Amino acid sequence: MPLTFPVLYGSVRTERQGIVLANHVAETLRGRGHDAPxxxxxxxxxxxxxxMYKEYKGDAPPVLEELAAIYKAADGFVIVSGEYNHGIPPALKNLLDHFLExxxxxxxxIVSYSAGGFGGVRAAMQLRMTLGELGMPPIPTIFAVPKVGQAFGENGAPADERFAQRFDKFARELEWYAEALKAKRAEGVPY
Incomplete structure (x- = not known):
């Protein structure tokens, strides 16, 4: 069943390397039949x-209205985050905090990355807490990509031959949770 998974990317740096990963994630989800803006x-x-978006009471800037419409149609979210000083990039936190309901x-x-060998897992741990508080509980698996500058070839394909297999498992887990929560939302929510 096709699902909608907005892919939220967090870096605004001039020479950001994670954008290749974010594009690959979105394209791979689309290849699985999903809508992944x-x-x-x-x-x-x-x-x-x-x-926050809700505090504008109908007079929000157009960019927030566009995002609200995308988010309301979502079945789940994929967060692609680098690690800045062992934490979440400020642009990502700003992007997340405009919305709640x-x-x-x-x-x-969570898809995390870093220039080093840890793959952004320290930021991923902080994201777990933040995403849970925002009402979108993270799935158990984190997809960490170390040495992101070397993770993709010039053609945009992953350099690691196991990447596709790892991502398939990750995506199947997300799809399972999204389908389960979508079915439960259709029955009603706790409050």
């Missing part, structure tokens, strides 16, 4: 958080 804060140019009762999946 890439939400890039560099393209969206969100304002720094002053008010739009995330409720939908799973999230």
């Amino acid at each position: 890439l939400i890039d804060p560099l393209e969206r140019r969100l304002p720094l958080l002053d008010r 739009e995330y409720f009762w939908r799973p999230s999946a």
Whole structure:
């Protein structure tokens, strides 16, 4: 069954390396038959958080209205995050914090990366806490990509031959949670 998984990317750096990973994730999900729009804060140019989307009471900036519509149609979210000083990139935190109810009762999946060997797992641990608080519980598996600058060839394909197999397992887990929560949302939510 086709599902909708917005892919939220967190870096706005000039020479960001994770954008290749974020594009690959979105393309791979589309290849599985899903709708997977890439939400890039560099393209969206969100304002720094002053008010949440809901606090605009119908007078939100167009970029927030567009994102709200995408998020409300979502079955789950994929968060692609680098690790900045052992934490979450500020652009990603800003992107996430504009919304709340739009995330409720939908799973999230964390794809983390770093230039070093840990694959951004320290940021992923912080994301687990943040995503749970936002109402989109993360699936158990984290898809970590170490040495992201070397993870893809010039053609955009993963350099690691096991990448596709690892991602397939990760995606199947996300699909399972998304289908289960979608069925439960159709019955109603706890509050």
